[in-house]
Amino acid sequence: MAKNRIKNNHGISSKLSTPIMLSVILVLVGYFIWWLNIPFVQDIYTSAAITLVMVLGFQIFNGNSGILSWSYVGFVGIGAFSSAIFSMTPQMKSMQMPEMYPFLVNIHVPFVVALILGAIVAAIIAAVVAWPMMKISDDAGAITQFALLIVIHVILAQWSKVTNGPRTFTLGGQTLTTIWVAMISGVVVLFIAYFFKESSLGLKLRATRDDRYAACSSGIDMVKTRYLSYIFSAAIGGFAGGLYSHYILSINASAFYMTLLFNLLSMAVIGGKMSVSGAFFGTILLTLARQGLRQIEPVLTNMGVNASGSTEIIVAVLMIVFLVFRANGIMDRYELSPSSLKSLFSRKKKAEKKSA
């Protein structure tokens, strides 16, 4: 059975080609940057790879279901805090956070286990709260998601005994999310996001996005499909949060709120949120654009213009321009693969022939 299915899909190579091509780009660039050995550039690459994991987790639910999942960044925050609590040593925790619950202080597990536990915590919380919310679509759905984000944010920002409350949560120690950890995570999650999209669950979810009523009448249990995908997306978000907190080393609940949401949203929208390749190229493009603009900001500030924040203005304008002229982003619903590249070139040739 399985063999037949693979054959029908033009062989296994074409099925794998998208994540392989994207991973090769990610790894080659990463290797080159590691070889260059410029700390500043390595930092940019590492944070870009972490952002890529976040955007891919966002794409899993947001892109395939068509529901704007505001609450996603809340789960990134949950993963960031919980994995940090799991990985820190008891001494460090009692020193930094004297108010913390004693049973949390005593937990200590290796970094990789902490990352996975962070993902599991995010998934469990998503599983507990999400079921009734998955019934609601459109505007009401968006407001529900928004409300959930605020609830998570208030709890993260106030629960002193777990997250150190409104104060900064300092991890201490060394950066555990190195350039290699970020790169490998990026590759793994690229494959996960692609296989999710192509899996039966992902296919059902995309069907509910494209035509809710047709999907339901074809026997798809929409609420269940959305529910499982949402939990999956929250788990990847929690994992990404863990990577982020072990990279940045001091976190605060406000890091997982509107600004982060806007960053992820702009990347997904400009790249094309319906495709994994879109999330990939959106992340790369926006990271480069932001870094470039951020280099200009201090220059302007030196000239006497207060420019901090102008990056966001330009990115937001760019996003809206994209929404007007190419609403589905650069990649639309296409993926990077040898056949899509081929058809792109042949289309260009045809167009040239026609004009000639």
Next chain:
Amino acid sequence: MSLSIVIEFIINVLSMGSLYALIALGLVIVYGICKLINFAYGEYITAAAYLLVFCAGLSLPWWVAFVLAILGGALIGFLSELIAYRPFRGRSLDALLVTSFGISIILQRVFQVFISPRPKAVNLPAFMSATISLFGITTPLRNIIVIITTAVLLLVLLYIMQKTPLGIAMRAAAENFTTARLMGVNANLVISTAFIISGFLAGFVCLFWVARTGSVEPTLGASPLLIGFIAVVVGGMNSLPGAVVGGYLYALVANVLSLALPTSLLSYRDAIMFVIVICFLVLKPEGLIRGNYQEERVG
């Protein structure tokens, strides 16, 4: 519980509720017609507040500053529709939502870059901070002013919506936009009017909001926006009376929670309010007052 505490509680609820009702009305009047959740609404309030600061800098009389702030709010409402939302008319809800979020971010950063990232103090006339004695209790005079202003505004709005041709056209557009257009209602006029009224209300909200906080900062609009969301969802997303009821109800619940919650839980008040919102959306999505609610849910 003595009588004076009860009266004080009632005045607090009524004054907060009046303000929240205005906020919610500004949101719902646009939502009803365009089905747009306008995230930039909070920034209309901020913009009007900055205009107030600017007028105070020119040492204009207070009533000129007030009128200019209110008109400024209406102007920015009109302009934002014309420039940003018009290209998206008839597009997917998702695109509209992302756009309004983007506009909100842009305006916030514009205030931050071109005005100041730090709070600016607002000079308001003395009567906005004066207190009066009423039924044996002392309360800020602005609490009474906001109750009266809201009552007058609601009556005017009621008259416009019920009696004038424009108001009737707007109600028809909120019921069913396509049919209203087939009957000769001018879409641009109706939508622009909705945004102007929304901005106009934002101007009034800014006066009383700033009187409470005393300063303006780029993120001023965030809290009124959240309050508006809660009131709108609780009252009913598609009904103007619902928004007013939601505003007063929110003030009632918030005041009761402030009294009833132990201090350790008080900082979670917003979380509790939004849990209520989620419950409403899940269990009673049409809100307390049912408008022409178009149900979009499966399962």
